[in-house]
Amino acid sequence: MQQPTSTLVPTYYFPPAPPKVPPRVDEWPMPTFRLRVEDLTHPGAQLFFEHVNPVQALREAVLAVFKWLYTTETVPRHVETVVLVLRSMPGAAHTSGADIYKEIHFSLEHIANNASRAKDEINGVLVHEMVHCYQYNGMGRCPGGLVEGVADWVRLHAGLKPPHWREGGGDKWDAGYEATAYMLEWMEGKYGFGFVRNLNLTMRDREYEDAMFKEHTGRKISSLWKDYRAYVDESRKAGKA
Ligand SMILES: [Zn+2]
Known part of the structure; x- marks a missing residue:
């Protein structure tokens, strides 16, 4: 039998839960936002302006990232400018840029294709892409799947x-x-x-390695995956019963 996990995991891995009332917006390091719309007549652009206030949506996306991945003490302050580019392109969205300057390219077709739930989809994609603006990637060694998983994990927690x-x-x-x-x-x-938050912070100054999971849980990633699959199978069985 496996020991209870509480005996394997030092308590210092888990900081206290964040305060119920998040810090005021002006206390967080908000970047400058810019917006570029490459085709104002595109149905996706019309939906965008009909359903979201760009400044509010971008601010809320940044706040979601800060809330779930950082604390007031650890919040990154290096991002000075985030440019949102709405344009015609394949796929949903992607983010690029250097430390101080980020560009989020968002597909107008993707917005148009999700017209019935445009507001949630726009906000959800913005949160996902904003994570990419701020997350750590273990000196570029973090597996792409984990980078994307952390982004969607924040989107999940943002209720989107x-x-x-x-x-x-x-x-x-x-x-x-x-x-x-x-x-x-x-x-x-x-x-x-705080597990995901701590994993992200661990990747700030160190090259990613699978052993980071063991540092935070006492278990190898391969065993964690096995346990997770067992949990999923159990839940499915329970759902069918
Ligand atoms: Zn992504």
Whole structure:
């Protein structure tokens, strides 16, 4: 039998839960926001302005990232400018840029294709992309699936999961997106609030290695994945019973 996890995990891994009332917006290091719309006549652009206030949406996305991945003490202050570019392109969105300057490219077609739930989809994608503006990536060595999983995990916590997301997808721990996000959420529940936040912070100054999971949970990522799959199977069985 396995020992209870509480004996394996030092308590200092888990900082206290964040305050119920988040810090005031002006106390957080908000970047300058810019907006570029490459086709104002596109139906996606019309939906965007009909459903969201750009400044408010970008601010709330930044606050969601700060709230779930950082504290007032650890919040990154290096991002000076975030540019949102609404344009015609394949895919949903992507983010690029250097430390101080980030560009989020957001597909107008993607907005138009989600017209019936445009507000939630726009805000959800903005939160996901904003995570990429601020998350740490273990000196560029973090698996892409984990980078995407952390982004969707914050989106999940921001209450902006799209209707098609289901717990228990993916055939490996770093399958990415919501598959990895739900596994991280299971780990957060098992190993305590702050697990994902601490994993992200661990990747600030160190090259990513799988052993980081063991540092935070006492278990190898391969065993964690096995346990998560067992949990998913159990939940499915229980759901069918
Ligand atoms: Zn992404």
